[in-house]
Amino acid sequence: MAESDNIVVETAEKIFADLADPQTVNNAKKDSWQAPLWQALSEAGLPLSWVPDDLGGSGASLADGFALLNAAGRFAVAVPLAETMLAGWLLAQARISSPEGEMTVLPAGPKDRITLDADGALSGRARGVPFAKAAKHFAVLAHGKDGVSIALIDASKGRIEAGLNVGYDHSDTVTLDKVQPVTVKPAKGFDQTTLMLMGGVARSLQIAGALEAMLDISVRYSNERVAFEKKISKFQAVQHNLARLAGESAAALAAATSAADAIANASSFNDEVYLEATSAKIRCAEAAEKGGAIAHQVHGAIGFTVEHILHRYSLRALAWRDDFGSESHWAVELGKLVANRGADELWPLVASR
Amino acid sequence: MTAALRFDPIRLPEKCEQLRKEVRAFLADEIAAGTFDPHKPNREDTDAPEFSRRVGAKGWLGMTWPKKYGGQERSFLERYVVTEEMRVANAPTRRFFVADRQSGPVLLKYAPENIKMDILPRICRGEVCFAIGMSEPNSGSDLFAAKTRATKTDGGYLINGTKIWTSSAHIADYMIAIFRTSQPTKENRRHGLTQFLVKMKQPGIQVNPIGQITGQYEFNEVVFTDFFVPDDHVLGEVDGAWKQATSELAYERSGPERFLETYYVLTELVRAVGPNPDTRSAEGIGRLVAQLHTMRRMSVSVAGMLQAGKEPVVEASIVKDIGTVWEQQLPHRVRDLAAFVEETATNRETLERQLDFAIKTAPKLTIQGGTTEVLRGIIARGLGLR
Numbered sequence: 001m002a003e004s005d006n007i008v009v010e011t012a013e014k015i016f017a018d019l020a021d022p023q024t025v026n027n028a029k030k031d032s033w034q035a036p037l038w039q040a041l042s043e044a045g046l047p048l049s050w051v052p053d054d055l056g057g058s059g060a061s062l063a064d065g066f067a068l069l070n071a072a073g074r075f076a077v078a079v080p081l082a083e084t085m086l087a088g089w090l091l092a093q094a095r096i097s098s099p100e101g102e103m104t105v106l107p108a109g110p111k112d113r114i115t116l117d118a119d120g121a122l123s124g125r126a127r128g129v130p131f132a133k134a135a136k137h138f139a140v141l142a143h144g145k146d147g148v149s150i151a152l153i154d155a156s157k158g159r160i161e162a163g164l165n166v167g168y169d170h171s172d173t174v175t176l177d178k179v180q181p182v183t184v185k186p187a188k189g190f191d192q193t194t195l196m197l198m199g200g201v202a203r204s205l206q207i208a209g210a211l212e213a214m215l216d217i218s219v220r221y222s223n224e225r226v227a228f229e230k231k232i233s234k235f236q237a238v239q240h241n242l243a244r245l246a247g248e249s250a251a252a253l254a255a256a257t258s259a260a261d262a263i264a265n266a267s268s269f270n271d272e273v274y275l276e277a278t279s280a281k282i283r284c285a286e287a288a289e290k291g292g293a294i295a296h297q298v299h300g301a302i303g304f305t306v307e308h309i310l311h312r313y314s315l316r317a318l319a320w321r322d323d324f325g326s327e328s329h330w331a332v333e334l335g336k337l338v339a340n341r342g343a344d345e346l347w348p349l350v351a352s353r
Numbered sequence: 354m355t356a357a358l359r360f361d362p363i364r365l366p367e368k369c370e371q372l373r374k375e376v377r378a379f380l381a382d383e384i385a386a387g388t389f390d391p392h393k394p395n396r397e398d399t400d401a402p403e404f405s406r407r408v409g410a411k412g413w414l415g416m417t418w419p420k421k422y423g424g425q426e427r428s429f430l431e432r433y434v435v436t437e438e439m440r441v442a443n444a445p446t447r448r449f450f451v452a453d454r455q456s457g458p459v460l461l462k463y464a465p466e467n468i469k470m471d472i473l474p475r476i477c478r479g480e481v482c483f484a485i486g487m488s489e490p491n492s493g494s495d496l497f498a499a500k501t502r503a504t505k506t507d508g509g510y511l512i513n514g515t516k517i518w519t520s521s522a523h524i525a526d527y528m529i530a531i532f533r534t535s536q537p538t539k540e541n542r543r544h545g546l547t548q549f550l551v552k553m554k555q556p557g558i559q560v561n562p563i564g565q566i567t568g569q570y571e572f573n574e575v576v577f578t579d580f581f582v583p584d585d586h587v588l589g590e591v592d593g594a595w596k597q598a599t600s601e602l603a604y605e606r607s608g609p610e611r612f613l614e615t616y617y618v619l620t621e622l623v624r625a626v627g628p629n630p631d632t633r634s635a636e637g638i639g640r641l642v643a644q645l646h647t648m649r650r651m652s653v654s655v656a657g658m659l660q661a662g663k664e665p666v667v668e669a670s671i672v673k674d675i676g677t678v679w680e681q682q683l684p685h686r687v688r689d690l691a692a693f694v695e696e697t698a699t700n701r702e703t704l705e706r707q708l709d710f711a712i713k714t715a716p717k718l719t720i721q722g723g724t725t726e727v728l729r730g731i732i733a734r735g736l737g738l739r
Contacts, residue, residue, distance in 0.1 A: 219738065335640075343621070353364055
């Protein structure tokens with residue numbers, strides 16, 4: 001999706017290449033690469049891409065931000081860039097200014113609920129919150145008796161049980177017990193589903209980026225590795241596997257960029273946008289499974305080692321499936337929507353753009 | 354990145370939506386008039402010459418072609434909309450579909466002016482049916498093994514040999530075929546084949562129907578015995594058909610017909626489960642819709658690239674690979690879910706009848722118009738593996 005004339009993506013790719021090279025990061029014994037990377041991203045205004053200037057951000061378009069996430073996927077970037085972008089975006093929905101530093105969003109799954117009580121305090125539990133442990137602030141979507149509100153809270157006010165997802169990134173449980181927010185404002189017309197869909201499309205773009213990279217390194221490896229006295233790329237079985245990986249990568253990219261384009265140009269989260277966003281998450285998750293398996297098959301044992309970079313992509317792509325609603329969750333929801341609209345309204349929905 | 358695959362999110366322009374409304378209204382009228390039954394998918398049995406003329410009269414055939422040949426000079430995206438609406442409605446498109454998609458564009462590119470002026474306007478009016486003569490009894494996917502000879506004679510060529518699996522040859526007015534004009538060379542085994550326009554329904558051509566496992570007689574064996582083709586029916590370069598083949602593939606391989614062939618069973622399933630599906634049915638339908646939506650967006654994206662004058666051969670092959678595998682599996686996935694449909698569903702019999710036909714249709718979908726194996730070979734070449 002990255003347009004070559006997209007300055008946001010160009011800037012990000014340069015930073016990723018310099019400070020988040022997957023092989024360098026993979027070789028590092030400590031996490032000392034993280035601080036310079038985050039600093040460079042922050043100086044370029046990238047974590048707050050989706051926050052307007054007057055709320056402390058850099059005011060990039062939704063489309064540029066989505067392209068940036070796709071690029072981050074291509075580098076398997078393991079700092080809370082996507083999470084801070086989503087948090088800033090969420091806060092901006094209620095015209096709340098974004099603070100500096102890492103953020104993440106609560107809740108990160110469709111089943112969890114945070115409540116806002118009459119005293120303006122927040123309570124509830126959110127599981128699988130990406131990078132909660134690294135965040136300085138949380139952007140929270142909460143349900144109160146007057147509807148949905150959006151709040152900014154200090155991360156130290158929440159109780160965090162640290163965990164890791166299958167990609168070895170932090171995925172934590174955050175419990176809020178009558179936490180007083182820094183700011184809280186009502187968010188009329190906004191709901192948790194909208195946040196989940198936005199988060200899901202962000203993850204879809206990251207998965208698509210990871211698959212592009214997996215295709216790239218798998219093709220390269222097959223052109224180098226010799227077995228049975230020839231490059232393995234010359235075996236038809238390997239060629240056909242890689243063709244299928246290209247198909248999965250293409251499907252993920254098409255679904256994710258289409259959903260991003262739909263959101264970037266929509267005036268509301270209507271049925272058409274819902275179809276786009278849920279389809280992207282469902283199809284990208286399926287591609288992460290099928291495509292990742294092929295990438296590993298092509299690499300053989302070397303791809304199963306911690307020394308090799310493949311797992312940085314393959315495991316993260318699998319982990320990203322779980323955030324903001326898994327593919328099976330969204331499939332049920334999309335199936336209900338389709339059934340509810342009725343058989344003769346299915347095609348008009350699919351053909352809506 | 355070694356593989357710069359692109360599927361930009363194309364939005365259909367406003368005029369497409371107006372056109373879509375017109376096509377839907379037209380099809381609704383045709384259904385009301387009894388021209389065809391949208392719930393009856395075996396459209397291949399239905400040759401509908403009058404319907405074909407009415408579609409032509411609407412200006413929906415050869416839509417992208419120059420006006421002087423009867424075309425409308427409209428965009429590929431507009432043609433896309435017409436094609437998908439016809440397909441989803443199960444309209445009887447057999448008589449004009451190949452001519453509109455494939456044969457017309459070949460003639461536009463390679464035929465002499467007199468032939469273009471003669472045939473293209475008739476395609477646009479929905480008056481002529483085309484067949485494609487590629488496969489032979491001993492050459493299917495290996496196109497360049499074709500043996501049917503075209504021997505030079507006074508003013509033209511004499512054709513001897515047999516084409517096979519030729520869809521619609523029994524009703525076709527013309528065939529665009531490849532015949533052998535020279536032997537392959539040591540350096541190039543693809544050398545020596547030439548593309549020809551053949552006027553059907555003449556002495557020297559015998560069409561023998563072949564029964565298919567669906568119960569239909571859609572494809573044929575076509576035997577040529579000293580059949581004369583005049584010189585001006587040569588399309589393109591003599592001995593050089595291989596150079597002309599690849600650029601057509603993007604048109605042939607990425608259209609909505611490459612994933613909508615069995616779509617009707619999904620609609621019927623949604624009807625059968627009703628507005629409140631159980632979790633298993635909802636999840637199954639949701640996944641199928643997400644996959645369908647993704648493929649359509651990929652296919653529309655390729656149409657957009659064609660409109661922009663690009664030749665996205667690899668992207669088109671990916672669409673056909675994923676699309677045909679999907680439409681092949683679709684009847685089986687719908688069958689899985691149909692097991693949970695209530696006995697009381699009013700369209701149960703329709704669904705079962707459709708599944709019966711779709712399951713029998715499914716095996717051909719990954720064979721016709723380029724097998725899955727051939728497509729994956731093309732994709733692999735695009736990735737730099739061959």
